[in-house]
Amino acid sequence: MIFETVATIASFGGRLLKLKHAAKSTNCEMALNLYLPPQASNGKVPVLFYLSGLTCSGDNCAEKGFFQHSASREGIAVVYPDTSPRGLQIEGEDDSWDFGTGAGFYVNATKEPWTKGYNMYSYIVDELPEALFSEFPVLDSSSLGITGHSMGGHGALTIYLKNPDKYKSCSAFAPICNPINCAWGQKAFKGYFGEDQQDKWKEHDATELVKNFGRPLALLIDVGTGDNFYKQGQLLPENFVKAAEEATHLSGVTLRMQPDYDHSYYFISTFADDHVKWAAKYLL
Numbered sequence: 001m002i003f004e005t006v007a008t009i010a011s012f013g014g015r016l017l018k019l020k021h022a023a024k025s026t027n028c029e030m031a032l033n034l035y036l037p038p039q040a041s042n043g044k045v046p047v048l049f050y051l052s053g054l055t056c057s058g059d060n061c062a063e064k065g066f067f068q069h070s071a072s073r074e075g076i077a078v079v080y081p082d083t084s085p086r087g088l089q090i091e092g093e094d095d096s097w098d099f100g101t102g103a104g105f106y107v108n109a110t111k112e113p114w115t116k117g118y119n120m121y122s123y124i125v126d127e128l129p130e131a132l133f134s135e136f137p138v139l140d141s142s143s144l145g146i147t148g149h150s151m152g153g154h155g156a157l158t159i160y161l162k163n164p165d166k167y168k169s170c171s172a173f174a175p176i177c178n179p180i181n182c183a184w185g186q187k188a189f190k191g192y193f194g195e196d197q198q199d200k201w202k203e204h205d206a207t208e209l210v211k212n213f214g215r216p217l218a219l220l221i222d223v224g225t226g227d228n229f230y231k232q233g234q235l236l237p238e239n240f241v242k243a244a245e246e247a248t249h250l251s252g253v254t255l256r257m258q259p260d261y262d263h264s265y266y267f268i269s270t271f272a273d274d275h276v277k278w279a280a281k282y283l284l
């Protein structure tokens with residue numbers, strides 16, 4: 001057994017499993033939630049990965065994102081992973097809310113001491129799915145989608161753009177779209193890669209990646225006009241859309257600016273159904 005099931009919770013006719021496992025890439029025990037829709041009792045189901053934002057664990061969205069509502073109707077499993085390794089005893093890992101614990105940024109750190117376990121890219125793309133598919137054969141490894149919020153939206157976009165054959169759908173809520181040009185991204189990339197590693201920074205910047213994507217795009221992005229982090233220039237969705245349009249001339253990026261919505265889970269839960277339905281279009 002790879003996973004220990006800590007709790008099983010009935011949700012929208014399916015089951016939310018609270019799991020933990022020892023992960024090699026992050027060098028620690030990782031907790032996550034896995035939602036199995038009712039259809040998982042009768043056969044394989046597609047899988048949607050939801051990547052959370054800064055300060056979150058796998059619990060925020062499972063408890064208040066309302067993804068299970070549509071996932072149950074569509075017959076899609078949802079994986080809610082954690083956002084960083086925890087308890088690695090690295091000096092400074094708990095000093096700020098936007099770096100270190102709860103802020104792994106879905107990259108593999110190349111700078112000491114973060115190389116000790118800040119490998120969230122490998123964990124999300126390789127180790128976690130492989131472990132889930134081996135222990136839960138009901139999950140259809142050939143039908144994967146990815147979505148996320150804020151830092152997790154950055155994770156969803158970059159992971160999709162780097163692995164378009166692995167994921168069939170991608171969407172994001174208020175994603176950090178151009179981290180090399182915003183304060184959150186610059187702090188994280190300086191810490192995890194080093195200040196002088198500009199090529200490495202670009203490898204994890206959705207706006208840079210989309211310039212060389214070279215395929216038709218189909219992405220749904222929602223951003224609230226009342227989102228303070230958007231207003232502060234942390235998200236920069238317009239930079240991403242402009243780069244996508246210039247690169248493909250036929251950008252399939254649907255950017256919806258949602259009037260008055262903020263950055264919170266009130267915003268995410270309002271549009272969760274749309275994102276699950278978006279995934280269903282490509283996964284089912």
Ligand SMILES: N[C@@H](CCC(=O)N[C@@H](CSC=O)C(=O)NCC(=O)O)C(=O)O
Binds near residue numbers: 060151
């Ligand atoms: N502590 C911070 C605010 C942190 C915050 O808003 N986190 C967001 C994600 S931000 C981008 O990745 C979040 O999802 N929080 C969890 C929640 O349940 O709302 C501050 O003081 O500003």
